[in-house]
Amino acid sequence: MKKLYRILLVLPVIAVLAFTSLGKDDALKGTRDEIIQVMRDQEAAWNMGDMQGFMKGYAQSDSTLFVGKTRVNYGWQTVLDSYLKAYxxxxxxxxxxxxxxxxxxxxxxxxxxxxxxxxxxxEKPASGHFVLIFEKSKAGWRIIVDGTS
Known part of the structure; x- marks a missing residue:
């Protein structure tokens, strides 16, 4: 009887822990999905020649940081101007x-x-890697730091 009593006491705790971790996993998956969508939207905008659309993925802030192979740019407008000059x-x-x-x-x-x-x-491929830091704001997930090589 004591064994059954212990099991009945432990089961609700296990259930609460399981549901709590499920909620976290769902929230993390939602975050991942939202960020992946921002990246896909940027890719689509770029491929349509829409630089303004591409830049929607970045936080429109003076503190947005882009670190490239040869330069460090601060500010959304500076990053946009740099892209427009290159492309x-x-x-x-x-x-x-x-x-x-x-x-x-x-x-x-x-x-x-x-x-x-x-x-x-x-027909000349170029490639490299990137590390991005995203921040969630009222506008959604936006890039605040872009390190691209």
């Missing part, structure tokens, strides 16, 4: 593809993404 039209933009290696929530408001980018422009 003045759709032909120059080519076709972009992201291969997302890891999408990892760090908290309710922050996550990071590790991936590979491939750009086909004039």
């Amino acid at each position: 003045p039209d759709q032909a120059a933009m080519g076709t972009l593809h992201f291969d997302l290696i890891r999408v990892e929530p760090l908290s309710k408001k922050n996550a990071y993404v590790v991936g590979k980018w491939t750009l086909m422009e004039n």
